[in-house]
Amino acid sequence: MTTKAKLLDTATPIVKPTDHTSSCPSNKLGSGEINSNHLNRMFRRRGLTEFIPLGRTQIDELIKAGDFPEPVPLSDSGRAVAWLECDLVAWQKDRIAARNARVAEREKAHTTPVSPSTTKPRP
Template sequence: MNEVHPHLNRLYRRSELPKYVGLRRTQIDELIKKGEFPRPISLSDAGRAVAWLEADLVAWQIHRLAKRANEAA
């Protein structure tokens, strides 16, 4: 069986984030520290390999869009 589980999220590695969210890595790190960007999940016990869940990134984008709409109103 080669089915994709419907509840699995694509994982985005740190190198992919700038293209996906339009921010530099340093900006992303600053937003994480402020609690304004999703935190990564650890992919290994050592914690060196991390990634972001697509659902978390989509939720962040939706939040940013809602903020823009509220500021325009």
Template sequence: MQTILRRHEVERVTGLPRSTIYARIKEGTFPKQVKLSAKSVGWLERDIAAWQQARIEARDAFAA
């Protein structure tokens, strides 16, 4: 089973506002959302965790 995070949860765990999330999706630098119904979307928790890990690794590579 996979956990799906709603937008407000994604905003909370990433620290990004809604506008930035959608701008980065458009750029291809943030995980795409999963359509849940006609008016709701969510993100796979594992995709958000992988995105966060990649950001950490990029930071660490830059500092090295």
């Protein structure tokens, strides 16, 4: 084995592939839990429509209601903002889970067997 092959074989990657939600920095102030080995992909508002087909007003209302991730200010003025990809992925997963729970409840309600004690025999 050559020296180059030995080095490549023992080298550890700088950025390890991770799940988007597990590498997302905490949005709690003062937590300081940012993974410095991972760049977090960010999306500006106009880029959101590719993943989140909602209008600007709907997104703003969801943010105010606490049902959509808060944007990250990109400047001190706060005019330029972006959303972390991991926050958007987590939001999508939550929406999908809520939908699946509703579907499961509907299916459960439609397939609930009728107990024989509640039905009266016809005369």
